[in-house]
Amino acid sequence: MSALGHYLEEEGIATVAISLIRPQTEKTRPPRALWVSFALGRPFGPPSEPAFQRRVVLGALRLLERPTGPVIIEDFPDDDPRGKSDAAWRPPSLPAILADRTPAVLASRLDAEILLLADLHRRWIAERGRTAVGLSGLSAQELGAYIGEWLHGREPLSPNPGFSPLLLLPFAADDLKAYCLEAGAAEPGKPSSRQLYDWFWRATAAGAALIALRHTLLASDSERVKLIAGNFLVPPPYVPSTDRPTTIAGPTMGPWQPGL
Amino acid sequence: MVRLADLPPAQAQRLAAFDCPNFATQPWVTGPPLSRRRVAIVSSAGLVVRGSVPFRGRDPDYHTIPPGTRPDDLLISHVSINFDRTGFQEDWNVVFPIDRLNELVAQRTIGSVADTHYSFMGAAEPDLIEPHARELAGRLKRDGVDSVVLAPV
Numbered sequence: 001m002s003a004l005g006h007y008l009e010e011e012g013i014a015t016v017a018i019s020l021i022r023p024q025t026e027k028t029r030p031p032r033a034l035w036v037s038f039a040l041g042r043p044f045g046p047p048s049e050p051a052f053q054r055r056v057v058l059g060a061l062r063l064l065e066r067p068t069g070p071v072i073i074e075d076f077p078d079d080d081p082r083g084k085s086d087a088a089w090r091p092p093s094l095p096a097i098l099a100d101r102t103p104a105v106l107a108s109r110l111d112a113e114i115l116l117l118a119d120l121h122r123r124w125i126a127e128r129g130r131t132a133v134g135l136s137g138l139s140a141q142e143l144g145a146y147i148g149e150w151l152h153g154r155e156p157l158s159p160n161p162g163f164s165p166l167l168l169l170p171f172a173a174d175d176l177k178a179y180c181l182e183a184g185a186a187e188p189g190k191p192s193s194r195q196l197y198d199w200f201w202r203a204t205a206a207g208a209a210l211i212a213l214r215h216t217l218l219a220s221d222s223e224r225v226k227l228i229a230g231n232f233l234v235p236p237p238y239v240p241s242t243d244r245p246t247t248i249a250g251p252t253m254g255p256w257q258p259g260l
Numbered sequence: 261m262v263r264l265a266d267l268p269p270a271q272a273q274r275l276a277a278f279d280c281p282n283f284a285t286q287p288w289v290t291g292p293p294l295s296r297r298r299v300a301i302v303s304s305a306g307l308v309v310r311g312s313v314p315f316r317g318r319d320p321d322y323h324t325i326p327p328g329t330r331p332d333d334l335l336i337s338h339v340s341i342n343f344d345r346t347g348f349q350e351d352w353n354v355v356f357p358i359d360r361l362n363e364l365v366a367q368r369t370i371g372s373v374a375d376t377h378y379s380f381m382g383a384a385e386p387d388l389i390e391p392h393a394r395e396l397a398g399r400l401k402r403d404g405v406d407s408v409v410l411a412p413v
Contacts, residue, residue: 003386004380004389005410007389007390008393008396010285011397011401012289012401013289013397013407014291014297015289015409015410018412021276023276027280028282029286031287039344041343041344043354047346047347057360057361061294061369061407061409065293069288070288131349132335134310134311163316171337178349185349193344193346197344232339232341233341235342237268
């Protein structure tokens with residue numbers, strides 16, 4: 001991000017960056033940056049809090065009027081008020097995760113869960129007017145089938161001609177997570193992201209399926225498969241201790257390689 | 261999260277030790293008061309408009325977010341799974357604060373908002389991004405943009 005600021009500024013465009021990782025900003029020394037203490041992924045603060053977001057945006061823009069610089073790195077004073085848990089939020093009621101983690105059981109439970117969450121997900125879309133599901137081009141039911149095929153050790157057909165089945169897998173996983181997380185957030189309350197992710201990874205069949213799929217694919221002979229499974233399905237805090245390391249070193253992902 | 265101290269130790273260590281570009285120059289562009297500036301958002305969240313091809317791996321080019329893009333049209337295709345996406349799922353302004361910028365225009369705090377906005381993939385290599393960023397600067401100027409808010413995830 002700071003590199004972008006450097007290039008644009010050299011071309012005559014004034015820039016101000018939001019900084020999420022202060023040590024990186026201090027190293028890169030962009031012309032202007034406003035450091036915020038919010039979670040990675042929330043550069044402008046909590047959702048549905050326009051007054052708070054406006055203060056962040058304006059705090060950054062005001063740095064453009066400073067007469068002296070570079071370098072300006074200023075700290076936004078407030079933490080994310082939605083970073084705290086909401087005791088009033090209750091996750092959707094789902095069947096307990098079974099100890100049986102065979103592919104057939106995982107795939108079957110995943111399909112059933114997608115159906116169980118459908119009403120909540122429709123409520124989410126009706127209330128919010130949007131969904132972040134849509135990267136893979138697969139419907140919710142197709143997502144279950146797609147992940148299920150991988151669980152069974154079969155490589156499904158990619159519905160997108162520009163993407164191999166392997167390259168589409170992280171997008172399908174992202175869509176599955178978004179579908180479940182949106183359904184979970186449709187329950188009353190204002191859950192923190194931690195509450196939502198803890199529920200997803202510890203109490204849903206979708207989370208169990210992705211953790212199991214990561215484990216299975218790490219046994220592949222293909223370095224590409226191991227790279228994608230190891231790094232782009234399950235975040236490190238939720239990788240079981242028996243499946244460490246949490247990240248897999250290997251060839252870089254890109255730039256885009258047709259063979260991937 | 262947050263502060264690095266709040267992150268899992270391995271992730272915090274990796275982020276703090278991240279190899280960052282070291283530039284020989286320190287550019288600095290000044291401009292008129294905010295009330296006369298035209299502002300664009302340049303994100304590194306791997307934002308794409310629904311139906312377009314997502315970023316693949318560490319693609320170093322950028323996608324455009326055209327005029328009329330609605331909240332339901334915008335998706336994150338960033339390769340990393342190590343950041344929160346639930347905020348964006350609820351409210352696109354968490355990552356793409358277009359409604360906040362338009363409010364600041366209505367209040368006459370800033371002059372105007374660009375018609376088109378842009379997104380890179382934050383995981384791309386900085387030196388590979390460079391030609392695309394310099395080309396983008398020309399597009400921004402042709403749109404009359406003099407100021408950019410850089411939005412990471």
